[in-house]
Amino acid sequence: MANSKYEYVKSFEVEDEIMLPIIIVVHIDNRDFSRFSEVHEFVKPNDKRALELMNECAKAVLEQFPDIIFSYGFCDEYSFVFKKQTKFYQRRASKILSLIISYFSTIYVTKWKELFPQTEMRFPPSFQSRVISCASMEVLQSYLAWRQRDCHLSNQYNTCLWELIRNGKSETEAQEILKGTQKQEKNELLYQGFNINYKEQETIFRQGTCILKTEVQHIVKYKQDGSPVQRLRMKAIKVHSKNIASRSFWNDYLCLCRELGHFEEDANKIKPEYVKSFLHVSKLMPSTWIVIRIDGCHFHRFSDVHEFEKPNDARALNLMNSCAVSVLEEFKDIVFSYGVSDEYSFVLKKESQLYQRRSSEIVSAVVSLFSSMYTMKWKEFFPQKELKHPPYFDGRAVCYPTSEILLDYLAWRQVDCHINNQYNTCFWMLVKSGKSKSEAQNYLKGTQAQEKHELLTRLSGIIDYYNTLPLMFRQGSSVFWDKQEEEEIANQGKDAVGKCYKVVVDLCNIIEKSFWEAHPEILGEKFNGNFSSGSYGSLRRITCCDCKVSKLARSNNLSLLEQPATNFL
Ligand SMILES: Nc1nc2c(ncn2[C@@H]2O[C@H](COP(=O)(O)OP(=O)(O)OP(=O)(O)O)[C@@H](O)[C@H]2O)c(=O)[nH]1
Ligand SMILES: [Mg+2]
Numbered sequence: 001m002a003n004s005k006y007e008y009v010k011s012f013e014v015e016d017e018i019m020l021p022i023i024i025v026v027h028i029d030n031r032d033f034s035r036f037s038e039v040h041e042f043v044k045p046n047d048k049r050a051l052e053l054m055n056e057c058a059k060a061v062l063e064q065f066p067d068i069i070f071s072y073g074f075c076d077e078y079s080f081v082f083k084k085q086t087k088f089y090q091r092r093a094s095k096i097l098s099l100i101i102s103y104f105s106t107i108y109v110t111k112w113k114e115l116f117p118q119t120e121m122r123f124p125p126s127f128q129s130r131v132i133s134c135a136s137m138e139v140l141q142s143y144l145a146w147r148q149r150d151c152h153l154s155n156q157y158n159t160c161l162w163e164l165i166r167n168g169k170s171e172t173e174a175q176e177i178l179k180g181t182q183k184q185e186k187n188e189l190l191y192q193g194f195n196i197n198y199k200e201q202e203t204i205f206r207q208g209t210c211i212l213k214t215e216v217q218h219i220v221k222y223k224q225d226g227s228p229v230q231r232l233r234m235k236a237i238k239v240h241s242k243n244i245a246s247r248s249f250w251n252d253y254l255c256l257c258r259e260l261g262h263f264e265e266d267a268n269k270i271k272p273e274y275v276k277s278f279l280h281v282s283k284l285m286p287s288t289w290i291v292i293r294i295d296g297c298h299f300h301r302f303s304d305v306h307e308f309e310k311p312n313d314a315r316a317l318n319l320m321n322s323c324a325v326s327v328l329e330e331f332k333d334i335v336f337s338y339g340v341s342d343e344y345s346f347v348l349k350k351e352s353q354l355y356q357r358r359s360s361e362i363v364s365a366v367v368s369l370f371s372s373m374y375t376m377k378w379k380e381f382f383p384q385k386e387l388k389h390p391p392y393f394d395g396r397a398v399c400y401p402t403s404e405i406l407l408d409y410l411a412w413r414q415v416d417c418h419i420n421n422q423y424n425t426c427f428w429m430l431v432k433s434g435k436s437k438s439e440a441q442n443y444l445k446g447t448q449a450q451e452k453h454e455l456l457t458r459l460s461g462i463i464d465y466y467n468t469l470p471l472m473f474r475q476g477s478s479v480f481w482d483k484q485e486e487e488e489i490a491n492q493g494k495d496a497v498g499k500c501y502k503v504v505v506d507l508c509n510i511i512e513k514s515f516w517e518a519h520p521e522i523l524g525e526k527f528n529g530n531f532s533s534g535s536y537g538s539l540r541r542i543t544c545c546d547c548k549v550s551k552l553a554r555s556n557n558l559s560l561l562e563q564p565a566t567n568f569l
């Protein structure tokens with residue numbers, strides 16, 4: 001397909017390959033677990049259903065991604081360990097951490113009802129992920145020992161805390177009593193104060209859970225004489241162990257030793273310098289526009305399985321838009337977003353300090369929320385269709401130093417939308433006219449925009465057919481905070497008083513500078529031919545009043561194809 005003059009923006013994307021022989025671990029945890037557990041009335045200090053739900057999600061992750069060989073989790077966190085030699089997505093960190101978090105989030109929503117049949121999910125769960133690089137088996141061993149120590153310490157603390165609260169202490173009083181207490185003192189408090197033997201607490205609470213791959217004999221068929229033909233197959237199993245970083249536990253599993261290596265000694269002490277490396281996260285360049293671009297994984301297949309209309313399914317696109325609205329409402333630093341097909345780009349304001357600009361946290365939080373939302377809202381947009389496969393997305397963060405380059409980035413995506421849509425419209429029309437898929441492909445090979453335009457007119461018998469297609473298909477969707485008219489605010493009653501802005505879905509030409517001139521507050525910068533640094537002041541951001549609002553395109557004289565498409569190429 002043709003390249004556009006905006007393609008240069010790709011050069012701002014940075015490589016984040018994790019080099020061999022580093023062992024890749026993806027750590028995930030819930031973004032706002034205390035609120036999530038409060039709202040859904042999780043049992044304190046441990047809710048077994050919630051833990052089993054986490055385990056089910058981890059198991060699904062191991063089954064989906066064959067290169068993950070081991071995982072360990074407790075409370076609201078899980079760590080996934082990849083085979084040493086993995087080539088998963090060319091070992092690119094943001095791809096890996098986003099895919100895992102996205103899949104995990106989707107499964108959490110889909111499996112919720114199995115574990116919480118009586119409880120409605122009130123708001124979408126969202127998680128954060130990051131990659132931990134383990135330079136050797138010794139480092140991996142320390143990492144696992146460190147996580148399991150945290151499991152033990154937090155469980156022991158929380159068990160004491162909630163027993164004290166149950167017995168009449170306030171939360172602050174209970175915290176005060178526990179301040180500075182050692183392991184042994186806590187055990188005694190539990191035993192003498194509440195007749196609880198800590199060692200008899202459920203294993204899942206004290207030790208956490210491992211889901212790991214192991215080889216099992218699997219019957220593939222039976223011979224004529226009735227004897228079974230067996231093959232070794234990898235299976236994800238759930239195990240508990242007092243010490244997951246011990247040689248005796250680890251070296252018992254052949255698969256772990258083969259794909260990762262042995263533990264030479266027992267990990268008796270966790271080195272603080274290793275812990276420091278586990279906590280390290282890289283930050284995005286200051287004072288640059290951050291774009292988080294997410295893209296559906298294998299959506300070609302996903303759209304086939306769910307029988308999306310070809311080449312564009314308005315329901316699917318509206319579902320994407322609705323999720324984008326939720327993302328903007330949650331992360332107030334996102335000033336603009338643009339979506340087409342199975343992708344969405346979210347622009348964070350230049351001065352954003354969201355998660356101190358830590359790349360993995362921003363990417364994973366956006367991808368995770370988007371994925372949970374997509375799954376939760378599916379029925380709203382496809383009431384007649386069951387979700388047959390979990391939808392999931394990858395994500396990346398790219399920094400653009402100036403507004404001009406940012407706008408070129410957005411123009412690049414909109415040109416791409418146009419190019420793909422024109423091609424796909426021709427392709428499916430040729431197929432409908434009786435050509436096979438490969439004939440249609442050959443027919444279109446090397447054709448220019450103008451030829452495609454004419455082809456569509458010829459095939460449809462409608463002059464300028466392409467421009468009669470819905471604007472959302474031709475231009476993609478833009479989601480941003482827009483000023484509300486006074487009348488609009490008044491119509492919404494007292495709840496809307498003081499809310500000057502709301503999130504809108506608009507169908508506009510973002511290549512044309514006139515859009516940005518008409519909305520100077522989006523980027524917070526004055527437009528006068530070029531963008532200058534003159535600020536329009538900070539925006540008052542508000543909660544969206546009507547997240548389903550989908551405005552019709554304002555001035556349709558911005559329509560992309562009223563000008564020859566080649567202008568953008
Ligand atoms: N029929 C139909 N298909 C769609 C629609 N939106 C997206 N798709 C499909 O999703 C694909 C998105 O393209 P890509 O993101 O390049 O492909 P992918 O299959 O998701 O592959 P990866 O992103 O590399 O995992 C398109 O090629 C279509 O097959 C839609 O509205 N209707
Ligand atoms: Mg895709």
Ligand SMILES: [Mg+2]
Binds near residue numbers: 295296342
């Ligand atoms: Mg795509």
